[in-house]
Amino acid sequence: MRPDTEDDIGPLSPMPCFDLYAASRSVTAVYRPLLEPLGLTYPQYLVMVVLWQHEESTVREILRELQLDYNTVSPLLKRLETRGLLVRRRRTDDERSVTVALTDEGRDLRERTRHIPDVIGAAMGIDGPTVIKLREILRTITASATAHAAKT
């Protein structure tokens, strides 16, 4: 009784969640060769995007933005710091917090990513209105699923 048109033969067809999973990985796969020359992974790129906007942030703000947790973001930031793209330091006004700031090298890296959004946009093969529609649906799902998970 699931909403299911039989337009495909695979057993995974009636599962929209699988389409989500497959689409997410396929887009990440497009990013990979674009980011590889910069020595960045996709999640690392997302962190850099946040920092290119905010210039300076905290670990907490970054993981909120990425909807991830400390146990994923902490080692990730550690690796980016080792590569010299950012620095972490304890805040003096609240010693629990850690400030994350770009280095010059991290800031400069931005120039080498200018072409990426257009390449991704083209690779996804959907037009502007569809992107808008997709985003609306995806945010509904994320909000609903997150709320569902929270009250369990």
Next chain:
Amino acid sequence: MRPDTEDDIGPLSPMPCFDLYAASRSVTAVYRPLLEPLGLTYPQYLVMVVLWQHEESTVREILRELQLDYNTVSPLLKRLETRGLLVRRRRTDDERSVTVALTDEGRDLRERTRHIPDVIGAAMGIDGPTVIKLREILRTITASATAHAAKT
């Protein structure tokens, strides 16, 4: 010049790929507590879904269905075999291939997953027509992105 309505303040907002990434993880997070009592992860569950339909398959067919690669699926099947849910054996007609077949225990596990699709459907918070629309968009993206990655 990206298709971008400024309806959100975060720096990740203009990136539909991020919405994809976040939505995928949020739905997986809904699966997790449902699958945990069965001792399955989400990718493991997907493999079981394939086997519940096909009853018997090959490693190659399974990874095609899941759009994954041997290096992900091989260890995954190994773990499921260790759990006693399936068995792997070399084919006699083509010794390169490995047949994957359910055990009785693997077959029986299906009964304990009957409620899952409805829970997921409800948790996603979108109606039937939207699911259809979403699936259409996601498959377009997956096909387009996969084609793009292939010719690079």
Next chain:
DNA sequence: TACGACTACCTCGCACACGATTGAATCGGC
């Protein structure tokens, strides 16, 4: 002020994803 609750962060362990490499079996062209 004392102290329990909460917050920010980190580490460890396990299971994906995926690039790279290896090895065995089969296929294709001659």
Next chain:
DNA sequence: GCCGATTCAATCGTGTGCGAGGTAGTCGTA
């Protein structure tokens, strides 16, 4: 039949993603 190319499968190393557990700092309230 021979041999290079291809296919199927497994393993190793790196980087997430997340549950569980731990520490240090701050807050609320008596």
